[in-house]
Amino acid sequence: MSANHKLEQLDFAVIGHQESWNDIKAFINGMRSDDVGDLSLEQVKNTFGYIPPRSVFKMKVRSKTDALIHGVYIETFIEPDKLGMQHLRTNITKVNEAIAVAQSLNAKIIALGGFTSIVLEGNLSTFNTTETKITTGNSLTAAYILKGIEKASKKFNVDLKSSNVLIIGATGDIGMACTNYLKGSVKNFLLCARNKRRLEKFSNEISEGGCSVSYDTDLSRLLPQADIIISAASSNDIAIEHYKKPVIICDAGYPKNLELKIAKTEGISLFHGGMGHIGYGYDFNPDYTKHFYRYPLPHIGHGCVLEAVVLAFENKFENYSNGKGNISNLKIDDIYAMSIKHGLELAPFYNSKGLWT
Amino acid sequence: MESTNHQFKSIDEFNVVSDVFSQAITGELIGMSNFASLSGTIDDPHEKMEAVEHADSERQHAEGFLAYANKIGLNVKINLNGEYWGRVRKVFLKYSEKNDFIACLIIQEVMLEAYAIAMYSDVGKALKGGPSKLFISIADEEKEHMDHSTEILREELEKNPPEFLKKFEEIHYDCMTILAEFSATSKCESSCGVCQGDCLKLSLDHIDLDVTTMRGNALALYAKAMDNIGIPGEKSIQWIANLPA
Numbered sequence: 001m002s003a004n005h006k007l008e009q010l011d012f013a014v015i016g017h018q019e020s021w022n023d024i025k026a027f028i029n030g031m032r033s034d035d036v037g038d039l040s041l042e043q044v045k046n047t048f049g050y051i052p053p054r055s056v057f058k059m060k061v062r063s064k065t066d067a068l069i070h071g072v073y074i075e076t077f078i079e080p081d082k083l084g085m086q087h088l089r090t091n092i093t094k095v096n097e098a099i100a101v102a103q104s105l106n107a108k109i110i111a112l113g114g115f116t117s118i119v120l121e122g123n124l125s126t127f128n129t130t131e132t133k134i135t136t137g138n139s140l141t142a143a144y145i146l147k148g149i150e151k152a153s154k155k156f157n158v159d160l161k162s163s164n165v166l167i168i169g170a171t172g173d174i175g176m177a178c179t180n181y182l183k184g185s186v187k188n189f190l191l192c193a194r195n196k197r198r199l200e201k202f203s204n205e206i207s208e209g210g211c212s213v214s215y216d217t218d219l220s221r222l223l224p225q226a227d228i229i230i231s232a233a234s235s236n237d238i239a240i241e242h243y244k245k246p247v248i249i250c251d252a253g254y255p256k257n258l259e260l261k262i263a264k265t266e267g268i269s270l271f272h273g274g275m276g277h278i279g280y281g282y283d284f285n286p287d288y289t290k291h292f293y294r295y296p297l298p299h300i301g302h303g304c305v306l307e308a309v310v311l312a313f314e315n316k317f318e319n320y321s322n323g324k325g326n327i328s329n330l331k332i333d334d335i336y337a338m339s340i341k342h343g344l345e346l347a348p349f350y351n352s353k354g355l356w357t
Numbered sequence: 358m359e360s361t362n363h364q365f366k367s368i369d370e371f372n373v374v375s376d377v378f379s380q381a382i383t384g385e386l387i388g389m390s391n392f393a394s395l396s397g398t399i400d401d402p403h404e405k406m407e408a409v410e411h412a413d414s415e416r417q418h419a420e421g422f423l424a425y426a427n428k429i430g431l432n433v434k435i436n437l438n439g440e441y442w443g444r445v446r447k448v449f450l451k452y453s454e455k456n457d458f459i460a461c462l463i464i465q466e467v468m469l470e471a472y473a474i475a476m477y478s479d480v481g482k483a484l485k486g487g488p489s490k491l492f493i494s495i496a497d498e499e500k501e502h503m504d505h506s507t508e509i510l511r512e513e514l515e516k517n518p519p520e521f522l523k524k525f526e527e528i529h530y531d532c533m534t535i536l537a538e539f540s541a542t543s544k545c546e547s548s549c550g551v552c553q554g555d556c557l558k559l560s561l562d563h564i565d566l567d568v569t570t571m572r573g574n575a576l577a578l579y580a581k582a583m584d585n586i587g588i589p590g591e592k593s594i595q596w597i598a599n600l601p602a
Contacts, residue, residue, distance in 0.1 A: 031598035043602035046542070050573030051597065052580055054590030074590070101590065286591060 011069040011312035013107035013132075014305045015053070015098040015116050017078040019255040021045055023292055024080070030291025049079045053098035055105060057288060061309050062280035064343030069312045072105055073284075074098045076116060083115050083234070091115070102132060108317045109133045111308030114254050118172075118234055135311065137304025139321040141274040142177040143336035144303040145230060145252045147346045148273045149182075152248045156269060158227060166190040166226035168219060169233025171198040174252065174274070177327035178230055183211050190222040191215040193233075230273070231258055243268070250274075251351070259352050271349040271356065276306045279343030296354045300347050307335060313342045364429055364486075369563045374488070375432040376557040377480055377564070378422055381492075383435050383551050384473060385419035387442050387449075388412075388465060394453040395461045404458075411502060418495050425491055432553065439550030441539040445469070448531045459513055459521075460528055466506030467586070468532050471579035472540070474499045476571055483566045503582060510586045522592060525583075529596045533579070537600035540572035576600075 018024045021041055028048060029038040039047075059071040076094045083091070095116045102110045110132055117136035153160050163186055169175040170191035179189060179202075189211055193199040196217050203215035216222050223229075224242055229249045231238065238261055240249070245267030251258040252273035259270060278299040301309075311320055320335065321327060339345070349356040365371040392412030399405040426433045437446065445464075452460035474496050481492035514521045539549070542558060549556070558568040576597060583593040 028598045031595050033599060036599055036601070039602050043543075046569045047573060047576060047597075047602050050577045051594070052577055052584070054580065054584065054594055056594055057591055075594070101584075286595070 009106040009108065010072055011108055012071040012308040013055075013074055013102035013105065013110045014059075014071060014113055014308065015074045015076060015095065015102065015110055016113035016305070017076045017115060018080060018292070019114070020080045023294075024048055024077075027075075027288060027292045030288045031286075048077055049082075051077045053077060053094055053101055055101060057284045057286050059282055059284055061278060061282040061313075062343075063313045064280055064341065065313070067313055067342070069309065071309070071312070072102070072107065074101050078115060099132070099134065107132055109135065109308050109311055111135055111137045111305045113137065113302055113305050115234065117304055118254075133317045133319050135307055135318075135320040135322065136173065137302070137307035137321060138173045138177065139327050139331045139335045140276070140307035140310065140339060141252065141303030142174050142181065142327060143332045143339070144276050144346050145174065145178055145232070145250055145273045146181055146332065147336065148250055148271060148349070149228060149230065149248070151346065152250070152269065152271065152349065153228065156246065156248060158248060160185050160228075162187050163227040164188045164190055164225045166192065166222050166229045168192050168229065168231040168238060169253065170215070171195060171202050172232055173321075173324045173327065174232040175230070176202065176325050177332065178232065179206060180327075181329050181332055183209055186211075186228075188212040188214065188225075190226055192219050192222050193217065240268075256352075269356075270351050272347075272351055274303045275300055275347035276303050276339065276344050277301075277347045278306070278309075279345060295347075296350045297348060306339065306344050310335060310339045310342060310344060314338050367563065369560060372432070372554055373557065373560045373563045374484070375426070376552040376560075378426040378431050379434045379551050379553075380557065381477070381480075381495075382419050382422045382426070382433060383437060383439065383442050384469070385415050385422065386435065386437055387446055388415035388469060388473075389419060390437070390446065391415075391449045391453075391461065391465045391469075394450065395458065395465065398453050398456040398458045398461055414498065414502075418498070421491060421495065425488065429488075434551055434553055436550045441535055441549055442551065444535045445532065448528075448535065451531070452528070459510070460524060462506050462509060463525060463528050464532050466502055467510070467582050468528075468536060468579065470499050470503045470506075471582050472536055472575045474503065475575040475578040479566060479571050479574055480564075483564045507582065507585045514587050522588065525588065526592070526596060530599070533596070533600055536575075537572075537602065540568060540575060541601055542568055542572075543602070 018027060025041050025044045028044050032038060053074055053076045055072045056075045057073050059073060061069050076098045078091050078094050099110060112134060117138060165182060165186045167175050167179050170179055171193040189206060191199060191203050191213060194217060199215050199217060203213045207213045220242065224244055226244055226247060229247060230252060232252045234254045238258060240258060240262045247268055249268055249270040250273035251270060256272045262268065278301060281299050307320065389412050392408050392415055396405050396408035399408055449461065449464050477492045477496035481489050481496060561567055580593055580597060
């Protein structure tokens with residue numbers, strides 16, 4: 001690009017992907033002019049899984065302090081039905097290409113949204129972070145999850161200190177951060193993860209710190225005891241059956257599809273967790289929000305994305321959240337305080353049916 | 358010709374390979390004609406000589422494919438006025454008649470070469486022995502053409518970004534619409550005038566290929582070529598999204 005383009009440094013870049021092929025279809029058809037009509041799902045699948053990552057729209061975000069920052073959304077075109085381990089190499093390549101796009105646009109910090117952060121949790125060394133800083137955004141996601149749990153508990157008069165808190169995906173970066181943060185604040189931890197060895201190790205660490213812990217790789221054995229559930233796992237295989245009533249559920253996984261796995265929602269208060277609300281708004285250019293925005297209120301965003309926004313507002317360009325198990329309570333408190341300072345607050349409670357009444 | 362050569366497992370495979378060579382030879386001849394027309398749009402004597410040299414390079418590619426096709430007894434059909442190739446040529450002439458060197462470069466060196474490089478690479482991987490080497494080596498040579506033009510186009514973009522993007526967009530819809538139809542699975546109703554018998558796109562499985570992958574790889578390379586020139590992703594994704602599929 002020209003020297004003029006080089007001078008236009010972006011404050012942040014968000015790297016992401018769509019949750020489903022239907023979302024990609026809506027997004028792409030939103031770009032198509034009326035005279036060419038819509039593409040079918042099949043046509044979209046047959047084309048856009050091949051397209052290399054690229055910037056799709058520019059963003060301006062406003063702070064409570066009147067600051068204005070500029071960013072870009074980079075779509076990886078990671079295929080929503082190819083998030084499994086067998087596609088890890090392909091997906092890491094796509095994330096790497098997306099990072100290269102962000103770097104070519106001179107973004108100062110990159111947020112890795114959704115699955116892209118999961119790809120990175122154990123692979124930061126794979127990526128060149130000398131020029132551009134990268135954050136998984138997991139610290140602010142964890143902060144919004146925890147604030148959500150605190151707020152929901154108060155709303156339903158549930159005493160955290162007397163509660164059994166189930167963490168699904170306990171050995172993931174966010175699951176570990178939430179567990180560590182809640183140490184000493186809950187009656188008993190119920191920890192669930194797929195990898196038995198890692199789960200056992202982490203549970204022993206928590207237990208050695210003086211907390212009561214039960215753990216199991218089989219979710220069904222823990223569910224009946226849980227008063228509060230934080231689901232921080234990105235799995236399509238989670239089934240919520242035979243649960244205790246009432247129960248508060250924070251669906252903080254990716255995608256947020258837990259409700260679809262629950263046959264009867266009686267006694268369940270479920271909200272989509274890890275989400276923030278950008279109080280002073282944003283502008284997209286081009287603006288495709290009507291084609292992909294799915295939230296019940298304007299200006300809602302994922303904590304992982306908003307972490308980069310907050311860091312950019314603060315001129316704090318560093319790999320704030322990286323690796324796995326590195327999120328301290330201090331980091332959570334700090335990023336949350338910074339978030340509030342700029343008018344980015346916990347999103348109102350909502351789920352797929354809309355806002356909580 | 359109705360007999361199968363000994364190198365082919367079936368008549369279907371023979372027909373598909375024949376059609377693949379027919380498309381490649383026709384495409385190279387279109388490229389040759391385009392470069393020859395392009396030479397007329399250039400004032401700079403060195404660039405003019407280079408365009409003629411490129412035309413000769415495309416001629417050599419066509420001859421290389423043709424010689425190999427004859428050697429293994431393929432049933433080749435060349436038709437520069439076929440449904441898609443004829444339209445591509447007309448679009449090229451529209452710009453060359455206006456002496457628009459940059460537009461000609463965009464059509465030939467970005468759009469057509471992206472398709473040629475990606476598709477030759479895929480065919481090269483699918484075929485075995487001599488044909489494989491031939492397609493891969495020609496793909497490599499075409500890549501050099503593309504790299505050379507990328508430099509020129511990048512400079513052109515830097516001179517006046519809005520004007521360049523406007524021009525590129527117009528050419529994109531003129532030319533890439535044809536190439537997108539050429540490679541779309543939904544466009545098999547009528548003969549393209551080059552393939553013989555069934556539509557090649559539906560028969561590629563006989564050489565372990567499929568049109569979806571080939572089309573996807575071609576569009577991916579086109580997208581990367583636009584990135585290398587410096588075209589913003591917001592533009593390129595919109596342009597690609599509006600193509601027929």
